[in-house]
Structures are given as C-alpha cells and as structure tokens.
Amino acid sequence: MLVTGDAVVLELPPAGLGTRLLGIIIDVVVQVVVLVGLLWLFGSFVFSLDAAGFAAVALGLVVLALVVVPATVETLTHGRSLGKLALGLRVVRDDGGPIRSRHAIARALVGFGEIYLALGALSAPFVLGTHRAKRLGDLVAGTYVVNERTALLSSPMVQMPPELAGWAATADLGQVPGSLGLAARSYLSRLDGLSPQARAQLGDRLAGELSALVSPPPPAGTSQERFIAAVLAERRARDGRRIASEQAQLQRLRAMAEHARGV
Known part of the structure; x- marks a missing residue:
C-alpha cells in the first residue's frame, strides 16, 4: 500500500x-x-x-x-x-x-x-x-x-475521527488480525453502496468483533463507523511510525558502515 x-x-x-x-x-x-x-x-x-x-x-x-x-x-x-x-x-x-x-x-x-x-x-x-x-x-x-510495479488507485485513506484520537492513541490494538482489518477497511470503502439495513448489520458485526479485541472500549456513545475508522486510522499511523523508525535505523547503520570503511 x-x-x-x-x-x-x-x-x-x-x-x-x-x-x-x-x-x-x-x-x-x-x-x-x-x-x-x-x-x-x-x-x-x-x-x-x-x-x-x-x-x-x-x-x-x-x-x-x-x-x-x-x-x-x-x-x-x-x-x-x-x-x-x-x-x-x-x-x-x-x-x-x-x-x-x-x-x-x-x-x-x-x-x-x-x-x-x-x-x-x-x-x-x-x-x-x-x-x-x-x-x-x-x-x-x-x-x-x-x-509493486503496478498500482491501482483506490479510495482515500480512512481518517481519524478527532474526538477519538486521544482514546485510540492509548488503546491496545495488537490483537486485531489482519483479516479483520482488511474486512473493516473494505466495509468503510463501500458504505455509500450498501443499503441501510446491510450497512447497519455489517457495521454491527465488525464493530462487535473489534470490540472483543480492542482495550479499553471506545467512549460511550461512539458510533460503529467512527469506532471502526478510529481503529484503522490508528493501526495505519502506528505502522507508519514503525516503518519510519526502521528506515531511520537502517540509514544510521549504513552511515556507520560507510564511516567505518572510510576509516
């Protein structure tokens, strides 16, 4: 991605x-x-x-x-x-x-x-x-x-609901499997094409599965769709930070190796 x-x-x-x-x-x-x-x-x-x-x-x-x-x-x-x-x-x-x-x-x-x-x-x-x-x-x-040589344009990234940013930053999301994250992302990308009944039923199921794996639960009154969006946005942000850290570490190692060869 x-x-x-x-x-x-x-x-x-x-x-x-x-x-x-x-x-x-x-x-x-x-x-x-x-x-x-x-x-x-x-x-x-x-x-x-x-x-x-x-x-x-x-x-x-x-x-x-x-x-x-x-x-x-x-x-x-x-x-x-x-x-x-x-x-x-x-x-x-x-x-x-x-x-x-x-x-x-x-x-x-x-x-x-x-x-x-x-x-x-x-x-x-x-x-x-x-x-x-x-x-x-x-x-x-x-x-x-x-x-990686072929990319298909897809929907905009899921954005973090502002009112859930503080909760998501401290939530434990490590138990959410990739398959569930993929299903949730697919659900949010197809909201406009779903009937109200299908949208509610699928949202109930996905939110229920995520709730069993995410701790602590979101603030009371949080809608299903905004809860799902917050989980996906925070997972993406954490992956991005981890990748950036790994790349920075790799660059430092390369710099040290080049310095050692120069010495």
Whole structure:
C-alpha cells in the first residue's frame, strides 16, 4: 500500500499466477545454491563425522539454508527475496501492511514442507485455487504477494475521527488480525453502496468483533463507523511510525558502515 501526497491510497494488486510461480522458482534455485555452498564449505568437516553426526549437521545446514536464511532475508527486507526483487514483488500482510518476523518464519517453515518435502505438490493447488495466488505458507502466515510495479488507485485513506484520537492513541490494538482489518477497511470503502439495513448489520458485526479485541472500549456513545475508522486510522499511523523508525535505523547503520570503511 502506497500513500500519495493527497492522502490517497494506491493499492498494490496481488501478483499474477505466472509471476508468482516464477518468483518461487527463482527463490528455490537461490536457496539450493546457498545449500550447496554451505555443504561445499563444511564438506570436509561433515564427511569426517560418523553417521549420526553427519545426519545432524547435514540437517542443520538444510534448515539454515532453506528456512533460516529465507526467513531472515524476508524479515530484513520487509517481504522481498531475490526472486521477488527481480520481479518487482513483495510479501505483505492480508491487510496490506508490512510483514514482521513471525510472518516470515511461518512462511519459511511451511514452505520447507510444501515446496521441498512435498516437491511443490502442496503449493500448486493453493496457488491455483486462491484469488490472490496464495501458497499454503501464505494462508498460515496471513500474507500474500503483491506486484509493486503496478498500482491501482483506490479510495482515500480512512481518517481519524478527532474526538477519538486521544482514546485510540492509548488503546491496545495488537490483537486485531489482519483479516479483520482488511474486512473493516473494505466495509468503510463501500458504505455509500450498501443499503441501510446491510450497512447497519455489517457495521454491527465488525464493530462487535473489534470490540472483543480492542482495550479499553471506545467512549460511550461512539458510533460503529467512527469506532471502526478510529481503529484503522490508528493501526495505519502506528505502522507508519514503525516503518519510519526502521528506515531511520537502517540509514544510521549504513552511515556507520560507510564511516567505518572510510576509516
């Protein structure tokens, strides 16, 4: 999700099936090359061990190359592997936000089973059968892959109701899942197209689900729609601050590295 200067959201569409599969193939090739490199690097040590030691170390190298390294790369790059970088793709949460380490780890762990142990047999049905071309790891992690080279103009961002800004700033929103946030955002973007009855019923359901996960509750008398808008606006603001902090930290690290090279 990108934001223009006019506070308009640019929705990044899900990656197409062919692009998604090509990205997976590139990543698999890269990971296998890393594994071969590790085996070559530690080969003399590994083959000097007995059978039990050989199996343990070999398994450790496999997990390192096919699980730890991919998860670390996606965490540090906020959803981009070499294959995705080459094709302009990125992994995001179901609500469009940037992934965190738990998402990358879940994708890598499940990916090890579905792509390598099952030889891709578990990936293909899900990639082909889901509208966002999700593999099993994406379903478990609550993520999908977007194409950053194509942006679709969407509705303006949800704005914070002024009277709820103070409450939202101190509220605990950490339990709200991405799928619920996505449903709430979709609801607010379609308000004008809903009948009064559908608008009230859907608002009741979404507000009820959010109320069970948000603490403390909003001030008495808050309407459903303004409550939902406040939750979404605060989640977006917190994501924005976190991303800005991460980028600033990355810039500081780069500056320190450049200074160290100069010294």
